[in-house]
Amino acid sequence: MASTTSAPPPGTESDWGATGGGGGGLQHGRPAPVSTFPAAVRPSQTGIGVALAAISMMFAALTSAMVVRQGAARDWGHFELPGILYFNTLILLLSSFSLELARRRFAQDPGLGREESHGNAGQSAQVLYWLYATMGLGLLFVFGQLVAWRELAAQGLFLATTPSTSFFYVLTAVHGLHLLGGITGLAYALHRMSRSTGSRPNTALGVAVVYWHFMDGLWVYLLLLMITRMNVT
Amino acid sequence: MDSSSQAVVRHHAPPQGFIRKYLFSVDHKVIGKQYYGLALLAACIGMVLSWLMRIHLGWATAHIPLLEKLSPAGAPGNVVTPEYYLSLMTMHATLMVFFVLTTAPFAGFGNYFLPIQVGAEDMAFPRINMMSFWVTFAAFVVLILSFFIGDGPALAGWTSYAPLSSVGAVAGPGQGTGQTLWALSIAIFCVGQLLGSLNFITTTLDLRTRGMSLARMPLSTWAWFVTSVIGLLAFAVLLPACGLLVLDRVAGTSFFNPAGLVVNDQALPHSGGSPLLWQHLFWFFGHPEVYIAILPGFGIISTILPVFARKRLLGSRAVIGCMVAIGFLSYMVWGHHMFVSGMNPFSALLFSVPTLIITIPATIVVLLWLGTLYGARMRLSTPALFCVGFISVFITGGLSGFFLAQPSLDTYLHATYFVVAHFHFVMAVAAMFGIFAGTYFWFPKMFGRMMNETLGKWHFWLTFVGVYAIFMPMHYLGLAGNVRRYAAFTDNYLAPLIPVHKFITIAALFTGAAQLLFLCNVIWSRFRGPKATDNPWEATTLEWSTSSPPPFDNFGGRHLVVHHGPEEYGVESSSGDYVMQVSPEKVAAS
Numbered sequence: 129m130a131s132t133t134s135a136p137p138p139g140t141e142s143d144w145g146a147t148g149g150g151g152g153g154l155q156h157g158r159p160a161p162v163s164t165f166p167a168a169v170r171p172s173q174t175g176i177g178v179a180l181a182a183i184s185m186m187f188a189a190l191t192s193a194m195v196v197r198q199g200a201a202r203d204w205g206h207f208e209l210p211g212i213l214y215f216n217t218l219i220l221l222l223s224s225f226s227l228e229l230a231r232r233r234f235a236q237d238p239g240l241g242r243e244e245s246h247g248n249a250g251q252s253a254q255v256l257y258w259l260y261a262t263m264g265l266g267l268l269f270v271f272g273q274l275v276a277w278r279e280l281a282a283q284g285l286f287l288a289t290t291p292s293t294s295f296f297y298v299l300t301a302v303h304g305l306h307l308l309g310g311i312t313g314l315a316y317a318l319h320r321m322s323r324s325t326g327s328r329p330n331t332a333l334g335v336a337v338v339y340w341h342f343m344d345g346l347w348v349y350l351l352l353l354m355i356t357r358m359n360v361t
Numbered sequence: 362m363d364s365s366s367q368a369v370v371r372h373h374a375p376p377q378g379f380i381r382k383y384l385f386s387v388d389h390k391v392i393g394k395q396y397y398g399l400a401l402l403a404a405c406i407g408m409v410l411s412w413l414m415r416i417h418l419g420w421a422t423a424h425i426p427l428l429e430k431l432s433p434a435g436a437p438g439n440v441v442t443p444e445y446y447l448s449l450m451t452m453h454a455t456l457m458v459f460f461v462l463t464t465a466p467f468a469g470f471g472n473y474f475l476p477i478q479v480g481a482e483d484m485a486f487p488r489i490n491m492m493s494f495w496v497t498f499a500a501f502v503v504l505i506l507s508f509f510i511g512d513g514p515a516l517a518g519w520t521s522y523a524p525l526s527s528v529g530a531v532a533g534p535g536q537g538t539g540q541t542l543w544a545l546s547i548a549i550f551c552v553g554q555l556l557g558s559l560n561f562i563t564t565t566l567d568l569r570t571r572g573m574s575l576a577r578m579p580l581s582t583w584a585w586f587v588t589s590v591i592g593l594l595a596f597a598v599l600l601p602a603c604g605l606l607v608l609d610r611v612a613g614t615s616f617f618n619p620a621g622l623v624v625n626d627q628a629l630p631h632s633g634g635s636p637l638l639w640q641h642l643f644w645f646f647g648h649p650e651v652y653i654a655i656l657p658g659f660g661i662i663s664t665i666l667p668v669f670a671r672k673r674l675l676g677s678r679a680v681i682g683c684m685v686a687i688g689f690l691s692y693m694v695w696g697h698h699m700f701v702s703g704m705n706p707f708s709a710l711l712f713s714v715p716t717l718i719i720t721i722p723a724t725i726v727v728l729l730w731l732g733t734l735y736g737a738r739m740r741l742s743t744p745a746l747f748c749v750g751f752i753s754v755f756i757t758g759g760l761s762g763f764f765l766a767q768p769s770l771d772t773y774l775h776a777t778y779f780v781v782a783h784f785h786f787v788m789a790v791a792a793m794f795g796i797f798a799g800t801y802f803w804f805p806k807m808f809g810r811m812m813n814e815t816l817g818k819w820h821f822w823l824t825f826v827g828v829y830a831i832f833m834p835m836h837y838l839g840l841a842g843n844v845r846r847y848a849a850f851t852d853n854y855l856a857p858l859i860p861v862h863k864f865i866t867i868a869a870l871f872t873g874a875a876q877l878l879f880l881c882n883v884i885w886s887r888f889r890g891p892k893a894t895d896n897p898w899e900a901t902t903l904e905w906s907t908s909s910p911p912p913f914d915n916f917g918g919r920h921l922v923v924h925h926g927p928e929e930y931g932v933e934s935s936s937g938d939y940v941m942q943v944s945p946e947k948v949a950a951s
Contacts, residue, residue: 171485171567178562178593182555185597189645193605193638197616201633288613291633298608302601 172331176338183306187346190302191353194295198357205290206360210279216272217351223265224344227314230258231337234321234330259318262340266311273304292358299350303343310340375913385495387487388913392494393473394807399498400465400796405880406505407456408873410449417441417449419859419866421849434534435513446848447516448535452508454519455543458654459550460501462788465796466657467592468497468557471585473807475561477904478582480570480921482914485563489556496553504546511538518846520647523617523639527609528631531624541610544603551600554592561589570903572923577942579902579927580674583681584660587688588653594692595649602642609634637702644695652691654788655755656684658795659726662748664927665802666730668900669745670737671938673928676729683722690719700771709768716766720759727756743817744898747798750825751791757829758786761836776846779839782832790828797821797879804883805897809909810890813882820878827872834861901941902927 198204233255277297280286285293317332376382383391416423428436435445476484484490507514516535517526521543530537565586569578578586605616609631617639618631659680667674674680696704696712730752739745761783764770774780797820804812843850843858850856896905903923907916921943929940932948940948 171563174563174566175486175559178559182558182593182597185594186601189598189601189642193601193616193642196635196638196641197633200635200638201620203633287608288615291615294608294614294616298605302604 169331169334172335176335180339180342183342183346187299187302187350190295190299194299194353194357197291197295201291203291205292206358207280207283207285207290207292209296209354209359210276212272212276212279213351213354216269216276217347219265219269219272220344220347223262223269224341226258226265227262227337227340230255230262231333233258234333255321256318259314263311263314266307266314266340270304270307273300276300296354296358299354303347303350306346307343310336310343313339385491387483387491389472389476389484389487389490390807390911390915392490393469393471395494396464396472396497397469399494399501400461400469403456403460403464403501407453407461408876410453410456412870412873413441414446414449414453415862415866415869417446417848418850419863421851431508432513441848443848444516444534445513447518447846448514448539450846451516451518451521451535451543452504452514455504455515455547457789458519458650459547460497460504461796462654462792463554463592463650464497466661466792466799467585467588467653468494468554470581470661470796470799470803471561471588471657472557474803474904475582475585476564476568477907477911477915478579478902479565479568480573480903480916480923481564481568482916484560485568486560490560493553493556493560496549496556500546500550500553503542503549507539507542507546511542512536513539515540515543517543520643521606521639522643523606523609523634523636524619524622527606527617527634527636527639528622528624528629529610531627531629533625541607544606544610548600548603548607551596551603554596555600558589558593558596561585562593565589570921570923572921573903573942576678577923577926579660580663580677580680580684581657581660581902584656584658584663584684587684588656591649591656591688591691592653595646595653598642599646602639602646605642606639637699640699640702641695644698645692647698648695649688649691651784651788652687654792655795656687658751658792659684661795661799661802662730662751663726664902665744665798666733666748667928667930668802668898669740669742669748670733670930671740672733672737672931674729675732676725677926677928680726680729683726686722687719690715690722694719697766697771700768701775706768713766713768717763720763720766723759727752727759742801742898743812743814743821744798744802746818746821747794747801750821751794751798753825754786754794754828755791757833758783758788758791761786774839776844777839778835778843778845781845782835782839785832785835786828790832797824800879800883802898803904804886805893806904806909806911808887808890809893810886811893811897812886812890816878816882820875820882823875823878824872827868827875830868831865831872834865837861896941899937899939901925901929901939903942906941906943 237252237255277300280293280296287294287297313332313336317330317336320332321330376386376388386392386395413425413428416425422440424439425436425441426439428439428441432445435442435448441449472484472490476482512530513535515521515526517540521540525532525536526540526544528536529540565578565582569575605614608614609616609618613630615631615634617636618629618634619636620632622629622631663674663677663680693715694712696708697716700709700712734749761779765774765780765783801812801817804810838858838861841858843855847855850859850862893909895908897909898905903921904911906921922945923942924945925940925942925948927942929942929948931938932940934940934944934946934948936944940946
């Protein structure tokens with residue numbers, strides 16, 4: 129029975145961690161970005177794409193339900209969106225930024241924190257630092273969303289008060305739950321980082337990064353949706 | 362991406378111990394069997410529920426022994442109350458559509474055979490796969506719980522229309538805890554299916570072995586792939602819909618509850634909601650769902666038919682294209698379930714046209730099957746019989762669809778037994794025949810033993826005659842105006858139809874009894890059937906290139922290389938009249 133070994137084609141673009149700097153060779157004294165193993169990484173890339181398609185569809189359904197409900201009766205009820213939402217948005221955008229910093233540093237040295245590490249200990253410490261920062265900002269975001277809920281409750285706006293508040297609570301809750309899932313994913317990626325051996329892209333991190341940025345973008349979309357449809361003008 | 366790149370080799374060691382081997386297993390084969398077993402259990406329960414319904418319809422005052430023990434409120438004095446009839450109907454449909462027709466052909470056979478048919482060692486995400494089964498099982502438990510706790514199981518139909526389903530316990534028995542449990546169960550089920558679809562899609566795209574291009578995939582794999590894409594997008598819509606339904610029921614929101622509802626003399630505080638919104642959300646899921654139920658059957662028939670016709674499938678690329686087209690179009694037709702909801706007739710046209718268009722790829726597939734059969738010297742083993750039976754019942758069910766697709770006719774036929782006949786033929790019968798065909802075909806591979814042919818043939822013929830006896834008269838009933846979802850027929854225009862119902866009930870009981878042949882065959886053959894060889898049917902696809910049953914990692918560590926598509930039947934070769942996909946032998950151009 130014929131079989132072949134899988135020699136990964138060099139320099140393909142389908143890797144998680146390596147960025148910039150072009151193909152092989154030393155640059156600035158640092159080793160080249162990690163060589164890619166597209167066969168190993170590919171399923172997780174496809175998987176996260178599939179998962180995000182499903183999540184998008186779910187929020188599309190909620191958006192559609194919201195639009196229909198708004199038109200179904202004249203009881204929509206505009207209200208003033210809590211100001212902390214904008215602050216939370218900034219927090220989430222910062223968290224995407226900090227995650228990108230973590231990812232790029234990891235790409236330069238995936239043998240993080242272990243004997244295979246080429247770079248200095250400071251490099252690997254930075255990755256951890258930015259990852260923890262991201263998780264912290266994420267938790268701060270969720271906390272801020274809860275504060276927003278409290279603000280609304282203080283004004284007497286609860287889940288069943290008006291259809292607009294119903295959708296506000298539903299959309300923020302569903303997004304928040306997914307974001308908590310993202311934080312769990314980052315924690316898992318950290319866990320894998322400390323356990324995996326060899327100089328390989330960390331697929332768990334790659335998946336978590338795509339997911340996180342998507343949640344960020346999704347939040348911006350939801351905020352715009354809420355501003356245009358729920359906010360008093 | 363290079364379509365012939367090497368599959369990822371993951372070396373997970375074989376599991377040890379009963380729990381890891383049979384219970385919480387990451388092996389797709391075990392998970393497939395678990396799904397199949399769940400579907401079998403749900404089918405048995407669903408069938409018993411249908412007998413209770415049918416007995417009541419034929420003999421409305423019949424005393425059914427022990428029923429009061431199961432439900433003191435629903436069947437006092439062992440007679441089914443109207444509310445309990447609706448509960449039986451709801452649970453029958455929910456179990457059958459979700460836990461049988463979505464589970465067995467797709468999650469059951471798909472989980473077992475998709476990785477093998479593409480030459481992979483396992484699914485892309487084995488632990489998520491295991492989770493998907495146990496989540497589905499949890500959904501089943503929650504649903505069954507509704508029989509035993511609270512005031513009875515849900516009774517709003519498997520379609521769970523608002524506002525009956527969204528007002529809560531005030532609507533009466535079955536609308537309290539039962540309906541909430543229904544919505545929670547279905548929401549949990551959605552999660553399980555989404556996880557499953559994730560695995561199917563990723564495995565098909567990324568874990569194909571060397572030489573297994575998309576074009577060379579067996580049609581069953583194509584069907585599972587298209588089904589998983591449909592399912593991914595459809596279940597993602599049902600999940601939030603069920604969430605909103607639960608909120609309406611328990612949190613006082615008004616997504617679906619309109620103003621001015623007075624239920625059981627109680628004015629409800631909701632206002633502004635739209636029951637039609639539920640219908641749109643549900644059917645946007647619901648129509649793709651029925652294609653999820655039938656497409657794996659298309660794939661199974663397309664894979665099995667050539668094996669027993671000993672001829673290549675006519676137009677296999679066209680069949681693939683048609684399955685993809687059906688998947689795509691399935692998202693455009695949901696409004697044909699809502700023709701009588703008061704929609705603008707122009708909207709009805711917008712749904713009617715794609716509904717009629719979707720019959721085109723379905724018809725092409727049927728004609729290609731018939732073309733495959735034409736001139737073939739069939740080996741009429743049981744799987745082949747169920748394939749031919751599938752074609753027959755699918756044509757029958759499909760023909761009634763043409764009528765229902767037209768709003769002018771549907772205005773009369775909606776919610777009559779004509780619809781019941783239609784969907785039972787295409788789903789209950791055709792999809793079940795697909796499951797049966799797959800079982801008889803793949804049983805030797807899954808369990809290493811052959812099923813009994815005599816029992817199988819009896820099972821087929823009794824079932825085939827039986828389902829026609831059950832469901833053909835329903836077309837007549839529907840045309841005569843027999844409304845569906847009625848617990849009893851007491852008025853002047855329906856009462857004369859009761860003799861037809863009696864006939865149907867007797868046919869249903871006999872056909873149900875005939876399924877015992879299948880059950881006995883499965884159980885007996887599992888332990889005592891004659892041992893099966895690697896390739897008892899002389900088929901070409903990859904599962905027949907390994908032992909029966911396959912080893913833990915499917916191919917014993919071999920990395921298969923595929924040289925052909927699956928269609929090489931009726932060709933001259935060293936092994937007879939077929940060339941297996943992994944055989945390096947060149948096929949003489951015919």
